[in-house]
Amino acid sequence: MRILLLEDDLILSAELSKFLEDNNFEVKRVYDGNLFLSEVKQNNYELFLLDINVPKTNGLEVCEKIREEDKNTPIIMISAYGDLSDKKDAFNRLADDYLVKPFQFEELLMRMNSLIRRRSSDKNVSAKVITIEDLKINKTEQKVFRKGKEIILTVKEFQLLLLLAENPGKTFSKQQISEMVWQHNFNTNTNTVEVYINFLRKKIDKGFDVKLIHTRSGFGYFLNPQK
Structure with missing residues (x-):
């Protein structure tokens, strides 16, 4: 100390x-x-x-x-x-x-x-609650809210969102996400990460002016408020 x-x-x-x-x-x-x-x-x-x-x-x-x-x-x-x-x-x-x-x-x-x-x-x-813009993630209860409305996520959707939200602005490659969320090496024959990113976008961003989940072309995905 x-x-x-x-x-x-x-x-x-x-x-x-x-x-x-x-x-x-x-x-x-x-x-x-x-x-x-x-x-x-x-x-x-x-x-x-x-x-x-x-x-x-x-x-x-x-x-x-x-x-x-x-x-x-x-x-x-x-x-x-x-x-x-x-x-x-x-x-x-x-x-x-x-x-x-x-x-x-x-x-x-x-x-x-x-x-x-x-x-x-x-x-x-x-530390139990992450707040980014109007998104709130309660880590203890594993609940997600946007503008006060609860958004129901699957376990993997929640883990993926949490990874991005705990590191706002940091870009994660598909391989990094696969290893950290699915705990295995990335298989180039699958598009699992991309599919789950799309799931999250539909649940987290659809219908909101401020988009939170973004793609950095050629590098991966990150979470940050952008209009």
Whole structure:
């Protein structure tokens, strides 16, 4: 679990990093807001810890800039500013939590783990339903809807649709589809994949202005909304 820490107090930064690393986190430390934003663009992190009073771009502005691009990664503010107005300002910029210095590292760890669990739960829930345009695929119940109307698919039609929908925009050849959906090598004497693509088009696209299932001539098939 990778953490990006913005803290210009070198002693606190080092002690906090050591504590988190002892608890199985990987910590990258930076000391000013500009470096932090540069690091965010270059690498992926699972959680951000932001002090407010740091050089160059302060923690509140950093939080706001992160949220312009990333709505989901948990952000915890760690600051000596303890007034309600300071906390309100942070939460208005979409921080997830706020801890006033000095604080016990164990309390920070509990709050971090709580946010990480919540984020993981949200991701698992969202992963059960795929939404593309007005198409919804419930993976758990194996049900498909378009504009709220249920579309009945066979098992192989559902598996083929799911393969395309989980990789929107990616082109799959007939051989790849055959191997991944039918679990065998493609037989050039059959047109099974093409037949099932046509089945899906009739069920998924027919009667709708926005077509979802497309052919890339000479390469294969992909799913993406196109008028």
